[in-house]
Amino acid sequence: MMEDLIVVGNGMAGVACLEQILKHSPKFRVTVFGDETHANYNRILLSSVLAGERSADDIMINPLAWYQQNHVALRLGVRIVGVDPKRRTIKGDDDSITHYDKLLLATGSKAWIPPIEGVDKENVFTFRNLNDTRGLVHAAGKGVRAVVIGGGLLGLEAARGLQLQGCDVTVVHLMDTLMNMQLDATGGGYLARKMEEIGVRVLTSRKTERLLGNGHVHVDLADGRRLTKRVDYPLGNAKNRLKDSAVEGKFFALVERIIGKDRAEKIIELVWKLDEAKNVDELMQALQVPKKS
Numbered sequence: 242m243m244e245d246l247i248v249v250g251n252g253m254a255g256v257a258c259l260e261q262i263l264k265h266s267p268k269f270r271v272t273v274f275g276d277e278t279h280a281n282y283n284r285i286l287l288s289s290v291l292a293g294e295r296s297a298d299d300i301m302i303n304p305l306a307w308y309q310q311n312h313v314a315l316r317l318g319v320r321i322v323g324v325d326p327k328r329r330t331i332k333g334d335d336d337s338i339t340h341y342d343k344l345l346l347a348t349g350s351k352a353w354i355p356p357i358e359g360v361d362k363e364n365v366f367t368f369r370n371l372n373d374t375r376g377l378v379h380a381a382g383k384g385v386r387a388v389v390i391g392g393g394l395l396g397l398e399a400a401r402g403l404q405l406q407g408c409d410v411t412v413v414h415l416m417d418t419l420m421n422m423q424l425d426a427t428g429g430g431y432l433a434r435k436m437e438e439i440g441v442r443v444l445t446s447r448k449t450e451r452l453l454g455n456g457h458v459h460v461d462l463a464d465g466r467r468l469t470k471r472v473d474y475p476l477g478n479a480k481n482r483l484k485d486s487a488v489e490g491k492f493f494a495l496v497e498r499i500i501g502k503d504r505a506e507k508i509i510e511l512v513w514k515l516d517e518a519k520n521v522d523e524l525m526q527a528l529q530v531p532k533k534s
């Protein structure tokens with residue numbers, strides 16, 4: 242008898258895993274839930290979409306036809322907000338209830354937003370998904386002054402992309418070394434000089450205090466300086482979404498509460514967690530070289 246396999250997260254890891262399941266163990270009736278509204282795309286290549294080097298179509302990995310050809314039911318724009326492990330059902334934010342025999346959680350990460358006053362203002366962006374990227378491309382342009390808060394890998398990719406879109410870009414980084422998770426002071430210093438050489442202004446050891454205004458936002462730094470600029474707010478720090486999504490904690494806490502820790506482990510065997518979704522308390526620092534899609 243066919244079992245119901247539900248994949249939560251229509252991202253790179255979830256669908257790559259599903260491709261292998263379909264290839265090696267095609268015994269499931271599969272449904273994929275994704276809270277984004279696009280088919281599966283290569284998130285790594287968003288930087289080149291921001292830079293204007295590729296279109297959104299260029300970075301699609303599995304177009305809608307792939308799901309149809311493989312008899313995979315795709316539920317786009319539906320966020321899973323609850324899991325009932327006793328009944329083996331999941332609940333969507335559209336109030337749908339779906340049964341599973343096996344559940345694959347591949348919910349990835351989300352941009353970490355530091356507690357800075359004013360981050361909810363107009364023209365303040367994160368850089369994590371296709372919609373963010375489209376918003377950034379729309380806001381960017383010749384003469385637009387952009388401030389990127391965070392000089393990690395994604396912040397620098399965003400800075401370069403915005404610059405190629407014609408923006409005048411300043412990177413504000415809290416630590417004294419750019420890409421401090423990967424580089425030492427010498428490497429970070431070299432990188433800062435290279436960024437300055439290509440025309441991106443770099444401010445290290447600077448804390449962003451607050452964002453003021455609307456539309457054209459002012460960025461106040463803790464040293465009293467004010468950057469009167471329109472703000473981009475791409476944050477490279479991908480903390481795990483499971484930590485604060487409804488699928489996450491609630492699910493594990495609930496299972497443990499109902500049946501105790503030992504038996505909970507048995508139920509959790511029916512749930513597979515994948516890639517960034519399994520990394521509940523640690524930051525991911527491993528990197529893959531971007532491939533052409």
Ligand SMILES: Cc1cc2nc3c(=O)[nH]c(=O)nc-3n(C[C@H](O)[C@H](O)[C@H](O)COP(=O)(O)OP(=O)(O)OC[C@H]3O[C@@H](n4cnc5c(N)ncnc54)[C@H](O)[C@@H]3O)c2cc1C
Nearest residue numbers: 250252253254275276284320321348349350516517528529
């Ligand atoms: C701009 C950018 C550049 C990057 N460059 C690199 C790089 O060069 N090298 C590298 O190794 N990595 C890079 N990364 C990181 C890489 O993209 C991630 O490691 C990878 O996408 C993780 O895959 P995933 O499937 O686990 O998660 P994701 O790609 O985040 O996919 C998870 C999906 O699940 C959805 N989702 C989450 N919760 C729910 C829910 N409750 N219900 C329904 N759907 C849900 C999310 O919206 C998302 O679509 C980059 C990331 C970004 C943003």
